[in-house]
Amino acid sequence: MADNGSGAAPSGRRKRADARRNEVTLLDAAAAAFVAAGVDVPVRDIAARAGVGVGTIYRHFPTRADLIVAVYRHQVEACAEAGPALLADGGTPHAALARWIDLFVDFLVTKHGLAEALQSDDAAFQSLHAYFIDRLVPVCGQLLDAAAAAGEIRPDIGAYELLRGVGNLCVGAGGNPRYDARRLVELLIAGLRLH
Amino acid sequence: MADNGSGAAPSGRRKRADARRNEVTLLDAAAAAFVAAGVDVPVRDIAARAGVGVGTIYRHFPTRADLIVAVYRHQVEACAEAGPALLADGGTPHAALARWIDLFVDFLVTKHGLAEALQSDDAAFQSLHAYFIDRLVPVCGQLLDAAAAAGEIRPDIGAYELLRGVGNLCVGAGGNPRYDARRLVELLIAGLRLH
DNA sequence: CACGATACGGAACGTTGTTCCGTTTGCCAA
DNA sequence: TTGGCAAACGGAACAACGTTCCGTATCGTG
Known part of the structure; x- marks a missing residue:
């Protein structure tokens, strides 16, 4: 390899x-x-x-996205692998989900402009988008399924949608003290909860 | 005038x-x-x-943002004026907030690319950003205060932060059937709720 | 060592936002 | 009505960017 x-x-x-x-x-x-x-x-x-x-x-690197993917591949892999690990760690599935999302947010907000690039519908970023989707959506889906099976969250939300929403919330999160993406993501995850 | x-x-x-x-x-x-x-x-x-x-x-229109503001000024004004009206309409403050946010989301998702422009930190869009902030943050703050005073929501979230989060969730909401910004915003507002 | 495949550098092209200036045009005073 | 000038106009020109292309340099192998 x-x-x-x-x-x-x-x-x-x-x-x-x-x-x-x-x-x-x-x-x-x-x-x-x-x-x-x-x-x-x-x-x-x-x-x-x-x-x-x-x-x-x-x-x-035929497209800019390929370069970005190559630079961040290791960290994305690490994030993806952390999903099952968190699930196996003993806490409730919802807690595991929350912690995993936290990892994802940490990754995004520390990479200036990455969240923006991820959401861009520019054709040049298609492979970046695809890579993140391919690698992280299944992991998120697993966490989501576990939490839904445990009756902790509403089951009508897809992994893609959630991940994209979280990514969106991280747009512009660099430096602005009046905007704390982490808190909003926390709210979103809280809103997922049943009761 | x-x-x-x-x-x-x-x-x-x-x-x-x-x-x-x-x-x-x-x-x-x-x-x-x-x-x-x-x-x-x-x-x-x-x-x-x-x-x-x-x-x-x-x-x-010295900047592109000035042109955008001029084009959408009427609709932004209408949205701003709807805030107090909804609050006076009889329902709970949280319901009024939810319906007002819905209005804002409707506005954003029907204007292709506006949500993206709003979050852009490009200097050219500064006046667009400023106009939305000036006009809508106070309205949102009023709704938020009312809901907080009624004990319906957690009081530790600012109007700017919420509005920006909602705007962010609307990024890329055009056309993609797998991404429903409205539902995520709903989740966010639900997460605001106490209990 | 020679030669072909591989890779390199950067000029060149197309697309944007933005500025600048010679030309035109509306308005007012004479 | 008409002369003149400030206001406004059009679009060429500039700068910054992504991307492509091709002549040149270099590597590795026979």
Whole structure:
């Protein structure tokens, strides 16, 4: 899983050494740029930071979304894996759900502009959207099902809808002291509860 | 209030006839363009629709936000005025709040891209943001205070925060059948309730 | 070492928002 | 009525951005 470059190995061909080197350089530069200027940072800035041309970025990451996914893949995986773990941890399913959502919110609000990008219907972000959906909706669904089966929450809400709502609440949550996304998400989860 | 063009009369000077004519043409064209292509429709498209040059738009409406505000001012006013009316209508304050929020949600979800623009931290949308805040936060605060005074809701949530959360939930609510902003807002309001 | 495939750099293109200025036009006074 | 000037207009021009493209450089292999 970590011999070739990028994600899936097309067949058996090994990438050129400079290409593999540039890929990690690019990931580092992008991560730094995202922290410094948000995920909307101009592609040229990332290229400059990495000391490469913009063409190199697009060869490695056909869309901006692919770059974002690559940068955050580890953290998304960690979040996804935390779902079943929380469920098994002993508390009520609703508590597990609340804690998992908290993890998700923490992730989103610390990545400047990521929540915005996630909700954008721009075609360029489609693969970002798809990745988050594919990876996190099943996990959320599992938590939701468990809580519903335990009779703790109303059963008429879908995992996609909830996750998207939570993501939406995190939009613009950076820095503004008058807007605390966490509290609103808490309210939303509270509203899910039966009685 | 309707003798001069635009909003506030600078001093006593009457605008030229063609300028006044162009202003209403522009408002009509913008309204139509917003419906057809969302509030992010390119300025050039609006200009073409109105049969004027882009310069004319910028003279009348220095920023895109000013144009949006002008187009929707009537509806925002109506929403603002509905707040006290609902409160006086006899139901519980919480019911009045819920119905008012519903009005706000209806307004937002039917204006393609408006919710997104509202949350954008782009400097160009600052005056849009400011107008909505100025006009609606006090109304929402009044409803919130009444409900809190009646002991129906937890008192630790601000009007700005709530309105912004609701606005956020409306982002991307157009057309997607798997995402029903209204239901999530309902959940949020339910979560506000004590017990 | 030579040569083909691979990858690179950055110029160039298309799309936007916004500004600027030469030209036109409405309005008022003479 | 007409002359002149401030107001308003149109759209070319600029800047910032994402994305594509292709001539050039480099790697790895025979």
